Amino acid sequence: MVSSTVYGIEELLDRVYTLLTSFGYEVWMSHKGTVPVFSNRTAFGNCLQAVKDCDLFLGIITPNYGSGQDPKDSSSLSITHQEILKAIELNKPRWLLAHDNVVFARSLLNNLGYKGRAGRADLRLKKNQIFTDLRISDLYEDATIDHESPETVPLDERKGNWVQKYHSNNDGSIFIGSQFFRYQEVEEFIKENFQNGEPLQKNGGAS
Numbered sequence: 001m002v003s004s005t006v007y008g009i010e011e012l013l014d015r016v017y018t019l020l021t022s023f024g025y026e027v028w029m030s031h032k033g034t035v036p037v038f039s040n041r042t043a044f045g046n047c048l049q050a051v052k053d054c055d056l057f058l059g060i061i062t063p064n065y066g067s068g069q070d071p072k073d074s075s076s077l078s079i080t081h082q083e084i085l086k087a088i089e090l091n092k093p094r095w096l097l098a099h100d101n102v103v104f105a106r107s108l109l110n111n112l113g114y115k116g117r118a119g120r121a122d123l124r125l126k127k128n129q130i131f132t133d134l135r136i137s138d139l140y141e142d143a144t145i146d147h148e149s150p151e152t153v154p155l156d157e158r159k160g161n162w163v164q165k166y167h168s169n170n171d172g173s174i175f176i177g178s179q180f181f182r183y184q185e186v187e188e189f190i191k192e193n194f195q196n197g198e199p200l201q202k203n204g205g206a207s
Contacts, residue, residue, distance in 0.1 A: 001027075001028040001029070001035070001050050001051060001054035001056070001057055001058070001083075002016055002017070002020075002027060002028065002029040002031075002058045002059075002060070003047075003051070003057065003058070003059045003060070003080055003083040003084060003087070004031075004059065004060035004061075004062060004066075004080060005060075005062050005064045005065070005066035005067075005078075005080050006030070006031050006066075007064050007066075008062065008063075008064055009060065009062055009169075010031065011169055012060070012169045012172050012173075013029065013031045013032075013060075014031075015169060015172070015173050015176075016029075016058070016060075016172070016173070016176055017029055017031070017032050019173060019176055019177055019180070020176070020180060023180055023181060025056075025180065028050050028054060030047070035047065035050050036049075036050060036053070043068075043079075044068065044079055044082070047079050047082075047083055048082065048083065048086055051083050051086040051087050051090070051092070052086070052090065054092065055093070055190065056092070056093050056094070056095075056180075056186065056190070057087040057092040057093065057094040057095070058094070058095050058096075058097075058176070059080075059083070059084045059087065059094065059095075059096045059097070059143070060096075060097045060098075060099075060172070061080075061084075061096065061097065061098040061099065061102055061136065061139055061140055061143065061163070062099050062102070062136075063099055063101045063102055063105075063130060063131045063132065063136060064132050064136075065078050065080075065081070065132045065133035065135055065136050065139075066078040066079060066080045066081075067079065068080075068082070077135070078133075078135075080139075081135065081138075081139050081142075084096070084139060084142065084143060085142060088142065088143070088160070091160070091193070093186075093189055093190055093193050094160070095162075095164075095175075095176075095179050095180075096143050096162070096163040096164065097163070097164050097165075097166050097172055097175060097176075098140055098143070098163045098164070098165055098166070099165075099166060099167070100165055100166065100167040101130070101131060102131075102136055102137070102140050103140070103165050105131055105136070105137065106137040106140055106141070109123075109137065116141070117137075117138050117141065120134050120137065120138075140163065143161065143163050144161045144163050145158075145161065
């Protein structure tokens with residue numbers, strides 16, 4: 001499954017879909033309309049069920065936070081944020097890309113003294129199309145920091161926290177091509193993960 005916002009990265013998503021399908025994967029991606037949809041579920045329910053059912057998870061963090069928040073609840077999360085959190089919770093075999101602007105913005109805020117989610121709590125961002133929501137930094141940290149023991153586990157011992165920075169569509173394509181081309185190695189990765197985590201769903205889409 002590929003989880004991301006769509007606005008501004010349509011070309012990258014098209015490339016990702018083409019690459020992965022050419023490697024033989026069945027790709028679940030909302031941009032392409034290939035996420036399994038059931039009429040008895042909400043849109044969120046279908047998306048989160050797809051995360052549960054997929055075999056492999058690719059998340060793309062962009063400067064656009066995306067849709068799905070409850071307008072009556074300012075603390076509600078976008079659907080992409082919820083999908084990535086669900087993939088982390090389920091310990092899905094996962095690969096994550098983050099746009100360079102996301103990494104830069106978080107680093108800048110840290111250096112200005114607004115470190116971490118608590119440090120950014122009182123900041124308010126004016127509406128804009130470049131960096132749409134400060135919770136994008138929360139999402140990046142959700143993907144890179146071991147929240148179960150962030151203070152006690154040294155950075156070099158944390159697992160599952162690799163997030164590849166990309167600047168251009170070519171950067172993203174190279175990472176995805178490199179990681180997913182060697183299908184046999186990915187299968188071996190799944191077996192190792194299966195031994196250490198929850199059983200993978202047999203009916204999931206390899207995406």
